[in-house]
Amino acid sequence: MPYTMEQYVSEVVTRLPRYDVAQSLDPGMLEMLVNRARHDVQMATLQMFPERYSRDFVISSAPAEVTTLRTAYSRLNATTGNIVTTLNTVYEASLPGDYIDVVAVRVDNGAGVLYAARRVDKRELYTTMSKGFTVPTTTAPIFYIEKSPAEAAYRIGVSKGASAVTAGQVEIWYLAKLPYMKLTSPGPELEVRIGYDLQELVVMVSCLKAVETVGNGMAIQMLQSDVEDCVRSLESAYEGSVDRSQLLTQARESVELNTPVI
């Protein structure tokens, strides 16, 4: 069974005496330390196991157009021979508060079909929207993500060319921050998103943080060494599985016969 916060705290309290730390910490402090440890473990394993922290979000309210980013796009109408100029528009919306990093964005073309959007840098936005071979369309939308230091939430900007982006059209796959797990709540909260193999690391990092609050230098060094060993073995196992799959893939390719040239 996955850990509850109560079990996390109980594990930390059980293990602290191993490092000769007798000082007792109150449950509230331990709850805070365990949640900090969960955050640290998530950050350390985010790229190794992104599926555990994956979340989907659809912008349910209508995004607002950023009028300052309207870009003229001129093209030749092959039928009439006239130059036609359209205004490509960008629509922005706020991302959820638990947003860490985007993985993919899909945009509805207006007819119920989702197309993957390509990410652009803000520096290339103008060029992308004004040149024919890169211009966004309903079937080739673009997006960017940015945040202001004065704001708490990230913003996403989406463009489908001259077509408007309305509510419910933008679906974002992203990596999300873990919520705060409480010690007391209406029911026990289970640790689901952090896998079994990483929950042990959470306990060890919690012990490290607890020992740091107490200030036992020897115990801190010992725990840091244990945590580093645990992380290193996790990384080695992960790298080993990646290397193994690459080597085994090569072995599936056919071997050509060594035919002599006569």
Added chain:
Amino acid sequence: MIAISSMTLAEAVDEFQIRAGDALTNANLDWGTIVRYLSDARREVFGKTSGYKEWSYIRSVDGVTHLTPVPADFIRPVRVIVYSDEEEPGRKAEARQTDPREWETVAGAVARHSFVRATAIQPAYMVWSNGIQGDPTWAATMPAWWLAPTTVSAYVEYVAAYGDDLTTDASTLNVPVEMENLLINTALLRFLTDVNDQSRAQQLWGEVRSSYAKLRAEFSASLQTEAINLNALPNPEPADVKEVQ
């Protein structure tokens, strides 16, 4: 000769009681508490060593369909075999794992690249969020299997954690044999810490840490040996062709 199999709970409890010695007499532990120590120790040892022998923790599930949640004991996928009955009855194909960033290219409604598009005989899969946008129960729900094409069903194998705690005497520990001693010592360490036998606990903790270090060294050595052996497989590139005189 007597065949050896996985240590049972009864044997583990006996081993624990023998090693606990005098400390056990003073504590007057009941069977349930000892089992609690062993269950928690098994979990701790698993957390620190599961990467070393991942093949010891493989489980499988049949009949998985698109967006089926992964099981509660899921850690990571091993392989997905898709039933490709569209081509011929009983046909199976192994699905390739894709990154979420390429999912639209592989499985999208309007895939851009026909040569990588997932079909019943070249299926693809990934593990990702359950597909429920803004799911308020997100923190309490597991990710899901994403299969392409979305109409197929699959047999999946994955690295799994231990399920429920040990309960009966005949329950087997199901830990790799190299870790049985470590498990008993870890359980004993928890007990000695609880009864405040600090001197024995510290000594035992040193032994446990040495065991972990030894396992890690053996694992690193086995990875290097495996790399050397796998590199010895036939080179896919043809050898130089020499003229026959």
